Amino acid sequence: MKTYGEQTRPTIFLTIESHKLHKEFLVPQATPVRYSQPVKLTPAGEVVPLAPGDNRNLCIGVSIHNSVQNPYGSSQVTVLMKGFSTILCQASDDLTAGPVQLSGFENVVGPNDPEGKTEAWYGLNTVEQAAATDADIFGWAIEPAEEGGPVEVVIF
Numbered sequence: 001m002k003t004y005g006e007q008t009r010p011t012i013f014l015t016i017e018s019h020k021l022h023k024e025f026l027v028p029q030a031t032p033v034r035y036s037q038p039v040k041l042t043p044a045g046e047v048v049p050l051a052p053g054d055n056r057n058l059c060i061g062v063s064i065h066n067s068v069q070n071p072y073g074s075s076q077v078t079v080l081m082k083g084f085s086t087i088l089c090q091a092s093d094d095l096t097a098g099p100v101q102l103s104g105f106e107n108v109v110g111p112n113d114p115e116g117k118t119e120a121w122y123g124l125n126t127v128e129q130a131a132a133t134d135a136d137i138f139g140w141a142i143e144p145a146e147e148g149g150p151v152e153v154v155i156f
Contacts (some may be wrong), residue, residue, distance in 0.1 A: 019079055027067040037063050039079055043096035045143035055132035057099055060140055067076040083139060083154035091145040092126040099137045100153060101130040127153060
């Protein structure tokens, strides 16, 4: 590709939806992530390159830059996510980072309800681990969670 007679680097992202969800992740030192590379979550919540033959449901998005080492000695990367929103859920059992499916809905009664009402005023979806091949995948747990604990889930 030439512009005004000078050789230029080819573009990798031909089009991009600028209001997509972006999220920062840590990257293991042994597996650097490169610009435009599709990535998947490790059980610890870090990202590594998607390998040939990996199930497509493991891909959470693509890196928008090369992984760089931060001042604390770890590497990180920003991922252009396939999902469109993150929501707070409750783990119905111990989870590792990765695909999850819905397991129910837990009503939560507000302890500081100004009118003293005891009915639920909000609730949390409960999620459980899912295999990448499951048709019921709801999203990805971004980090590990303990049973009954909160977990951030990217939904798609």
